[in-house]
Amino acid sequence: MPPSPQTRIIVALDVASAEAALALADRLDPAQCRVKVGKELFTRAGPVVVEQLVSRGLDVFLDLKYHDIPNTVAGACAAAADLGVWMLNVHAAGGLAMMQAARERLAQTAAPPLLIAVTVLTSLDTDDLAAIGCAGNPRDRVQTLAELALQAGLDGLVCSPQEVAVLRERFGPQPLLVTPGVRPADTASGDQKRTMTPAEAIAAGADHLVIGRPITAAPDPMAAVEAIRAELSALPAGSA
Numbered sequence: 001m002p003p004s005p006q007t008r009i010i011v012a013l014d015v016a017s018a019e020a021a022l023a024l025a026d027r028l029d030p031a032q033c034r035v036k037v038g039k040e041l042f043t044r045a046g047p048v049v050v051e052q053l054v055s056r057g058l059d060v061f062l063d064l065k066y067h068d069i070p071n072t073v074a075g076a077c078a079a080a081a082d083l084g085v086w087m088l089n090v091h092a093a094g095g096l097a098m099m100q101a102a103r104e105r106l107a108q109t110a111a112p113p114l115l116i117a118v119t120v121l122t123s124l125d126t127d128d129l130a131a132i133g134c135a136g137n138p139r140d141r142v143q144t145l146a147e148l149a150l151q152a153g154l155d156g157l158v159c160s161p162q163e164v165a166v167l168r169e170r171f172g173p174q175p176l177l178v179t180p181g182v183r184p185a186d187t188a189s190g191d192q193k194r195t196m197t198p199a200e201a202i203a204a205g206a207d208h209l210v211i212g213r214p215i216t217a218a219p220d221p222m223a224a225v226e227a228i229r230a231e232l233s234a235l236p237a238g239s240a
């Protein structure tokens with residue numbers, strides 16, 4: 001079942017302190033969005049800030065993109081589950097055994113979070129892939145990594161909105177498709193190279209939109225969330 005329109009938006013709390021993250025979170029309505037803790041906030045504030053966000057009733061996506069040997073990643077996933085997060089991720093490029101080990105260890109936890117795999121970072125285009133020795137375009141590489149992640153039994157994928165339609169066509173409605181690289185009209189792309197608007201991403205079949213700077217840098221972050229929700233509500237019934 002697709003998530004309700006209210007909870008499709010995941011706000012990336014890419015800020016430099018627990019205080020800033022909690023102040024931002026206090027301006028958000030947990031009924032209307034979820035939050036994401038990534039490398040900057042986690043490295044500055046540690047696991048405590050995750051627990052503080054969870055205790056405020058927010059669903060937390062822990063976006064640490066684990067990529068290591070299977071035993072290490074499995075242990076990190078178990079530690080993340082103990083924090084009470086709603087979802088976490090690994091890099092699909094870590095390989096099948098790594099993803100299987102993560103999934104198996106999470107299955108042993110009391111309340112396993114959703115586990116998804118990053119395919120190709122949304123900041124990379126074909127030239128960037130070539131520079132790191134990967135021939136081909138992001139669209140093909142995303143599909144190869146998606147196949148591996150789903151073979152490992154993961155719940156879904158992180159991809160750019162530009163690959164959502166092809167992934168839906170190939171893998172059907174089941175995998176959760178979580179898309180950063182989302183830019184409301186008239187907002188700056190910054191370092192994101194494979195982008196679409198929120199409405200385009202949802203219409204293509206995305207389940208969740210990860211949006212950081214267009215919300216966190218807005219004068220009123222909750223108003224920015226509401227504007228995106230309004231954009232999604234205007235989509236034809238069934239797509240949002």
Ligand SMILES: O=c1ccn([C@@H]2O[C@H](COP(=O)(O)O)[C@@H](O)[C@H]2O)c(=O)[nH]1
Binds near residue numbers: 192
């Ligand atoms: O491929 C990826 C995977 C993760 N991210 C993360 O999403 C947010 C996007 O923030 P914006 O400010 O909306 O660009 C950020 O936390 C990234 O670490 C991604 O962008 N692309």
